[in-house]
Amino acid sequence: MSIGQIFVQPPIxxxxxxxxxxxxxxxxxxxxxxxxxxQLEESGxxxxxxxxxxxxxxxxxxxxxxVGMGFVAGISALIDLRILGCASDVPLGDMRKFLPYMWAGxxxxxxxxxxxxxxxxxxxxxxxxxxxxxxxxAMAVVVAFLIRNHVFRDPLVDKRPIERYGKILAFASIxxxxxxxxxxxxxxxxxxxxxxxxxx
Amino acid sequence: xxxxxxxxxxxxxxxxxxxxxxxxxxxxxxxILANHEYLKRACLGIFLIIALLSLPxxxxxxxxxxxxxxxxxxxxxxxxxHQDAALLAFVFMEITGAFAWLGLWQFRRVLRLARxxxxxxxxxxxxxxxxxxxxxxxxxxxRHPEIQATAATEGATVPDTEWLQTASIASFVNTRAxxxxxxxxxxxxxxCLLLGVVLIVNLRMxxxxxxxxxxxxxxxxxxxxxxxxxxxxxxxLFFITVPEQYTxxxxxxxxxxxxxxxxxxxxxLTVFDxxxxxxxxxxxxxxxxxxxxSAIFLWLGVIYFGRMMPFIGGSF
Numbered sequence: 001m002s003i004g005q006i007f008v009q010p011p012i013x014x015x016x017x018x019x020x021x022x023x024x025x026x027x028x029x030x031x032x033x034x035x036x037x038x039q040l041e042e043s044g045x046x047x048x049x050x051x052x053x054x055x056x057x058x059x060x061x062x063x064x065x066x067v068g069m070g071f072v073a074g075i076s077a078l079i080d081l082r083i084l085g086c087a088s089d090v091p092l093g094d095m096r097k098f099l100p101y102m103w104a105g106x107x108x109x110x111x112x113x114x115x116x117x118x119x120x121x122x123x124x125x126x127x128x129x130x131x132x133x134x135x136x137x138a139m140a141v142v143v144a145f146l147i148r149n150h151v152f153r154d155p156l157v158d159k160r161p162i163e164r165y166g167k168i169l170a171f172a173s174i175x176x177x178x179x180x181x182x183x184x185x186x187x188x189x190x191x192x193x194x195x196x197x198x199x200x
Numbered sequence: 201x202x203x204x205x206x207x208x209x210x211x212x213x214x215x216x217x218x219x220x221x222x223x224x225x226x227x228x229x230x231x232i233l234a235n236h237e238y239l240k241r242a243c244l245g246i247f248l249i250i251a252l253l254s255l256p257x258x259x260x261x262x263x264x265x266x267x268x269x270x271x272x273x274x275x276x277x278x279x280x281x282h283q284d285a286a287l288l289a290f291v292f293m294e295i296t297g298a299f300a301w302l303g304l305w306q307f308r309r310v311l312r313l314a315r316x317x318x319x320x321x322x323x324x325x326x327x328x329x330x331x332x333x334x335x336x337x338x339x340x341x342x343r344h345p346e347i348q349a350t351a352a353t354e355g356a357t358v359p360d361t362e363w364l365q366t367a368s369i370a371s372f373v374n375t376r377a378x379x380x381x382x383x384x385x386x387x388x389x390x391x392c393l394l395l396g397v398v399l400i401v402n403l404r405m406x407x408x409x410x411x412x413x414x415x416x417x418x419x420x421x422x423x424x425x426x427x428x429x430x431x432x433x434x435x436x437l438f439f440i441t442v443p444e445q446y447t448x449x450x451x452x453x454x455x456x457x458x459x460x461x462x463x464x465x466x467x468x469l470t471v472f473d474x475x476x477x478x479x480x481x482x483x484x485x486x487x488x489x490x491x492x493x494s495a496i497f498l499w500l501g502v503i504y505f506g507r508m509m510p511f512i513g514g515s516f
Contacts, residue, residue: 059511066507067500069388074396078420086423089416097409098400178389185385 037121050119058119065112069184071105073177076144083151083162083170091158092151099148106141123193130191133183140176143169201453206263213257217293218336220250221329228322240313244300245467247325251297252463255456258290259439261339263447274342280367282338287440288364289331296324298429304471305421366440373441380441383434390430391503397424398499401469405484405492414478421470449513455505462498465491 040046049057075098081087082095117124124130151157151166188194201209224246231239265279303317373379397420403409404417439446446452468491469475475488484492505512 055508055511059508063504063507066388066391066503070392070395070503071399073389074392074394075399076396077392078396078400078423081423087416087419089419090412091416094409094412095400098403101399101403101408177392181388181392182385185381185388189381 034122034125037118037125040118041121043118046118046121049115061112061115065109065116068105068107068109068112069181072102072109073105073181075099075102075105076140076173076177079147080170080173083147083166085162085167092162093158096152099152102144120193124187127187127191127193129183129187133180133187136176136180136183140173140180143173143176147173201263201448201450203263203267203448206260206447207267210257210260210264213253213260214336214339216250216253217257217289218329218332220246220253221293221325221332224250225325225329228325232318232322237313240318241304241307241471244303244313244321245471247300247321248297248304248467249464251293251300252460254290254293255460258286259447259452259456261286262439262443266444266447268342273345278338278342282335282342283366284364285331285335285338287366289328289335291364292324292328292331294432296321296328298425299324301425301470302422304467305418308418308471308476309415369437370441373437383437387431387434387438390427390434393427394424394431395427395499395503397421397427398495402492402495405475405478405488407483407489410483411480413480413482414475418469418476421466424466446509446513449509451505451508451511451513455502455509458498458501458505462495462502465495465498469495 049061052058079092079095079098079102082090082092147166147169150169151162224243227239227246228243230236231243261283265283268274269276269279299317299321303313303321306317307313373383400409401417401420401424404412404414409417474485478484478488
């Protein structure tokens with residue numbers, strides 16, 4: 001569906017057309033966005049993933065999201081520990097070869113994360129916990145780029161001790177991924193759309 | 201696996217932590233007195249495998265309880281006392297296993313066992329054997345009134361004076377809103393740590409980062425064991441808190457089976473000469489590659505069945 005089509009469709013929430021010119025007009029983009037998210041949520045694909053009893057539906061998406069987490073946060077954590085001084089026999093210049101595996105995990109989770117988002121898009125979109133998780137991931141990605149530029153691209157990386165700045169980045173990376181994992185888990189327990197005992 | 205089958209499994213496997221530990225302990229004593237390094241290492245390996253076998257022993261015990269509870273002649277209090285004693289023994293068994301692993305790992309690096317480690321494992325295994333024998337004895341009393349030390353008749357309550365009470369741990373987790381999500385979060389973090397080490401070490405064997413010797417990546421293994429320890433502890437908290445959704449959970453049974461195979465697989469990386477001999481730039485032999493690839497798939501399988509527990513097994 002094109003962006004243009006979204007504008008001509010009647011709002012699902014049933015807001016009057018006067019919205020376009022009335023006092024609530026500044027909020028129009030928000031209503032349009034929520035309408036778009038509602039349409040995603042009610043799409044055939046989202047409904048199948050959410051409601052099918054097949055193990056290929058929701059369970060597989062969750063499984064892939066977990067594996068992706070292990071790849072991206074796990075390899076990132078090991079690289080960070082190495083920068084912080086653990087297993088110093090392993091040259092960082094060689095550990096770089098694991099960055100593609102880390103990013104593979106990241107993209108797997110970006111893809112499965114989008115699927116998990118559209119299953120209840122309107123709920124996630126108003127959840128502070130969800131935005132906390134996204135903020136942690138955004139920070140983790142920024143830190144990963146900084147580590148690449150300041151540690152992996154340093155030609156003398158294995159010839160002198162890691163600078164203090166590199167170690168601060170490694171520590172920040174661990175904190176960001178732990179924050180992202182914690183917020184991700186709390187999505188099942190805190191905020192809108194949580195039914196009593198949450199994920200339990 | 202049905203409750204009755206698990207009760208059988210419990211009766212079959214429950215002898216390993218007691219009989220196995222005393223045999224290993226005897227051999228270990230001989231090895232220490234004769235200062236026989238090879239035998240000492242073999243004993244550490246046996247302790248480690250018994251620690252792994254103790255996982256299904258504990259879990260099937262809970263299923264056995266569900267299978268026989270309420271039958272005539274079965275005293276609930278005796279079962280609970282056995283369960284608490286078994287938990288304490290189990291905790292010591294796992295600590296013994298962890299130190300045994302650490303000894304084997306260190307041996308690989310310096311080619312001799314550290315004296316402190318040999319003694320720590322010795323003391324721990326004596327304590328573990330004592331606690332296991334006590335738990336086993338209490339377990340025997342459940343079905344054999346002729347050996348009951350206390351004159352416990354049907355319905356009588358047995359005073360619970362254990363240090364580690366299963367019921368109080370469960371109620372601690374159940375009555376605090378943060379406890380379950382916090383345990384889950386730690387379980388995920390442990391997963392990342394463990395999978396990170398599994399990927400890096402095994403992908404080295406498969407040819408990624410081939411310029412690095414195996415002895416260098418061997419240093420990462422303790423972080424994987426730390427991740428495993430975090431997940432064993434948090435996983436056990438889940439099991440103790442709501443055992444009824446796990447005892448008949450087929451996904452969990454598969455998961456535990458894979459954990460044990462993967463655990464034995466990890467022993468290969470820790471102690472064997474073949475991976476250790478890989479220097480910078482060396483290509484691993486085919487057997488090593490097969491074992492490395494299977495390790496990655498085994499742990500992905502563990503994650504798969506863990507994730508499937510609510511869908512195949514019906515837990516929450």
